[in-house]
Amino acid sequence: MQTIEIGVEGMSCASCVGRIERALSAQPGVSTAQVNLATGKATVEFDQPATTGTLIETIRDAGYRPQVQSEEVPVIGMSCGSCVSKVERALNKLPGMIRASVNLTTQKAVVEFLSDTVSLARIHQAIRDTGYEPQASESDTQAEDQNKEGIDLRRKVIFAAILTIPVVLIAMGKMIPALEALYISVLPHRGWMTLEWLLTTPVLFYAGARFFRSGYAELRHANPGMNSLVMIGSGAAYFYSVAALLVPGFFPAGTAESYFEAAAVIVTLILLGRYFEHIAKGRTSEAIKKLLQLQAKTARVIRDNEAVEIPIEAVVPGDRIQVRPGERVPVDGMVEEGQSYVDESMISGEPVPVAKQKDTELVGGTINKNGSLTFRATRVGADTVLAQIIKMVESAQAEKPPIQELADKIAGVFVPIVMVIAVLTFITWFTFGPAPALSFAFVTTVSVLLIACPCAMGLATPTAIMVGTGKGAEMGVLFRKGAALETLARMDTVVLDKTGTLTRGRPELTDFILVEGREDEVLAWMAAVETESEHPIGEAIVKGARDRGLTLPAISEFQAEPGYGIQAQVAGHRINVGADRYMRRLGVELDSVADHSVSLAEKAKTPLYVAIDGRLAALVAVADPLKEGAVEAIAALKGAGLRVAMLTGDNRATAEAIAQQAGIERVFAEVLPEQKAAEIKRLQGEGAQVAFVGDGINDAPALAQADVGIAIGTGTDIAIEAGDLVLMRGDLRGIVDAAALSRRTRKTILGNFVWAYGYNLALIPVAAGVLFPFTGYLLNPMLAAGAMSLSSVFVLTNSLRLGRFKPGGENTTASTLSDGNVVQASAS
Template structure:
């Protein structure tokens, strides 16, 4: 940030509910003429702005926030008077817009998701709730409710829940325990089911076996054996279907467990009646279906085991990333080096990093020089040089040199933890497509119950055979479980965002995964986005002043600036051994330049637009030199003192080596590429020519970029790639904002997608993953819906009058399990995306 200006405004902001809201408000303020800096916090909804009172006012700042879609009120400040005490009765309520993340137990299908969301939405004070079947998590936005109230609402709907502490230093939830428990239940069920299935079905396939069982045990004793084994299956491993499904039925909110409980329970009850009270059944209907009830339960348990394992694989990439940090680290203490658990580290601790060891937490090097492998975080394969003052990221791998570093962030504040938090947020959000599916599945299970009842009634009316009617009804119940529909979208999102994180691409918003692949236009900033962002001074052309003096004055004014051009001046001055003077009254205008006072001289540094605004005449020789430099894609800007132009500086910023192939790949996929730069038009045109961009525009202010983005939207969805503070408005306004991870915090906060490494290879990877993920989701939905549309009528027996087949309950259970596994297996193919 730059020096504090002469005035400060504090505004109360209402309506912010997420990080992107904060970024939009900051972007709106920074785009306002006269604003030097803006810091916005969502809780308690406040904006602290430093500004030039000659150009703007608190009321104008509030209006800028209102135009961005939020309401704002300047806070009255009476600095000479003591603040009046606030009576307890006047205590301000908790701010709106809080959110709570909960882990939900017992969800197995899309209907479960719908029930839990409805339970949360019914709680007064809840504004929205989003439940993800793949991650088993719910995100609830509310007005400051206690977590236990939300837990109670979920539990009352039949789904126990507990609020997450959300320590992202630990990483996403592991499904290992769930997988092991489901595997144990499946094994028990399989061992109990095997005798029933093998002997009963073997007797049909090999009649002598049936005759031997009948002659040895007798029909009734053998049925009693089946009854005992099947009852053990249902009461033991299969009990979870009944403990969840029956209460759901009683609440008139049936879900998948209810369908399984009804199907397996009906087969068991009918067979039990045929075994112990056969006289109550019609003649010829004395059949048992114990094997169907047992096999149904076993197959569905097997499907859930495989599903849990697949979900574990889907989140393995991110968990593996989080597991890179060591458990302990050597900390320098007055007593010497002590191995301390990473969880106990605090900012400011001095740590030692041995050769080949991993960095424990984020920090900054204090001693030593070496190279670190940061590929696991940024996706950048080349080692990165580190020296005193260089930042370190927790989890990265040290080379062959010992280093000492000071911790700057620990726990949930580290880069890895924030990546995990952002990816989990993206995984928990729902795509617009998923919300349509949720509305369909909300009525799906009741509709299936109705179809099953009508099927039983139709079979009874046409055949009079209760056994056949029951078989048809049970088959409909079993085959219609909407597991595949519930998993079709979230599992693909889970795998795709995990794969993207492996490649150094963070989807901060789940909807960006859907939108990125469908963009029509992709606009780019230039400096730091298409170019390296590390410009070097190429020439100083003085006019009426010594060259070294011109460089010294300009570097003195820019010494505290973070702008890449300012750094180029300062580095050049330091390389020449020039002594810089202190600067006062420094103020920056995004898109114009900088003003400061150095040694009593009022300096203005900037391009032609800045000189015109300051009424500075530019000598013809400097004007011609500027034109020549810009024609060669070099940035040129002037130095003026007390209203007189003194020098021209030219700076060269090389194009990133991967920019040309990345943009060529994007054009091959049908994207229209646009360059929106604050640099001179001739510089923008030269860069665009080298990169094959068809529509370059230069000389744009932040508000100009914003206007261009809005205009481009008329031709279809628009994405914008940028890295600077002046890019934040355009990033927030674009349908998909993509920030270079090496850019400013404001730009990153305004974006939907972050390219951690800063390389444009990440952009092509993100686009590829988005396209493949949406294709994958469409395939899953086609399979899930097609499966139900085709097989429910077959299970009901509509083909039987025409000589066609009818599915038995066992085959229906197998088909249902295979449907879910097919969806999961298809989603797992995304782990190879952008390879």
């Protein structure tokens, strides 16, 4: 099974989306096909007998232009036919490759490929993997294509406006009695009509040619859309006027009027709307652009003991790379030499630089602050953390949530209904309208066709999803699925895993109660003994001592008794460290600290005892403490009316103690990993909409079962496949922000739909002329075209308002999170 992305040009509304999806889905071997109007991409999952080539042809047959890139890549090092076939085989295996042909004589590979699926850099790497060297290209074709589209739209808008303005002045001037005599003195009425015809023709058939090409294709496939409406509306105005100019006697008296200005203005205004859409769509993908800017362009790789600067695409795992102060880390890797501090705020959100030395991990895209580092590349290209983040955001933006699927179905029947309404409008006015009935019938029909263009409907959801997921990425919340934005908005129950989610996931030294001796000395001796232990509790004690800056002495005669404790000689003293049963077996008196032990155990802390030469020296406690911000996050969720529960495999006493600290009333304790999904399913059976928060490994079944799976991802463990969204920074307050963002996004989508559909439903009757018997008012086709264009711009700008969303504060109030349906917190 392969998955490819195909850029598609010529889409303008939801009916275009539906037509392409149906055409692709009908191909044998295609599993799923999703088309996104805002990104202009089709995502197709397929197997044999479907091929990339057949899918490209399917899109062309549907009347649209797939974005196919062709390049000539010089290849150095080929010497025979076997070299040629090796490079060709490697290139043709790449997903998104349509055709690859290698010529030994010219030493070039001619490739035709989908730039949305496979990059030129990936093609270069495939050539390198076969043992040959491509010559790098410096062009950024995708950005160039987008720029060309914007330039072409702007040029055609200007061209159309220059010709349309005189047409409007002529048409309007003839209607003003004071100017009519002046106009007639210069040219007769039919002379002005001829001039309007000459000016309008290039506006329609050059500047507006895209509407006629796409509209014809839509009608040819019996699936009319926005372009069909524009083509029929403007075409009807144009050809009616041409006929009125050339054969006026054919028309009833008083109806041989010119509507050239309506045709020209319609095309010009809709082109202007498209240009504004293009600009706004560019802004919706700002998040991806910002993430891409974090990628380094080159890397200083050590080859033959010399540092050589090479393109980032040429770096392979195992390369040794130098990073100087102030430079961006090019790829993920492990430090081998040097010490420095690295700004990892793009991953962790923490502004404080992180110390790096030998055997610590580096993440590509982070910034080296002050020291020089040499590291070994471990992950490059699409495997780096940053590349995975970008892929997650792109996938979420491309996915279609349920509300959009419903909108596409509605749009699929909306346009044919509008065309039926237009025909009925014409018949009604022509049959029952006042004289000249044909003129009235024509004006109202064209207005109905234009006012109903459904482009705003097609943009309502994808633009909001793009901005929302991009904003989430800025906040450290990665939506892996666009549908999660919608589902999260409806959740009423949050279930949290304990270890690694609610707590830090690693034991820490929390308490030290001295009985006799000097505190630092006792702790240093105890930690020295624990250096030989592999138990996590021992590691916590050693870390606690080192965090205090203590020097650990040498030990001898180390012995371990599993389940009890450990013993060693330190500085001439016998040190015993272990549980209470170990101390009792040794005959060590514990009565003096008995109350402290009970108190610590009640707080979910593990008490340990230290005896020196057979006498109790100290009581210490080790615990897995709550994460910073956990209590505040739970309080915020509960304050928003959401039920909060904890799910853990720990014993009930420990679980209850942690839950009490966190402020959680409902606890599912002693649950095995394979039973977690069943517990989530039981909650769903009670009618709950459940969001489960876990670490994405042993919690994978529960994450998959939940309505929304929220995976905790920190650092390079970010690529967690089980969750619908990932909290990059591991901070539970991100759940509150994610929920608030999802509510705001859903509210924006619904607002977009209310505007898009409400606008059409309200203005179609006006365009059809229902107000005429009462007010004498008819909607001018030019105004209808302008209003239609403005509706798309409104939807886009409304979606862009999501970019001003601020995490925390006013966004996490109960009214925002609960969307007006507060679910009371329950301790059941």
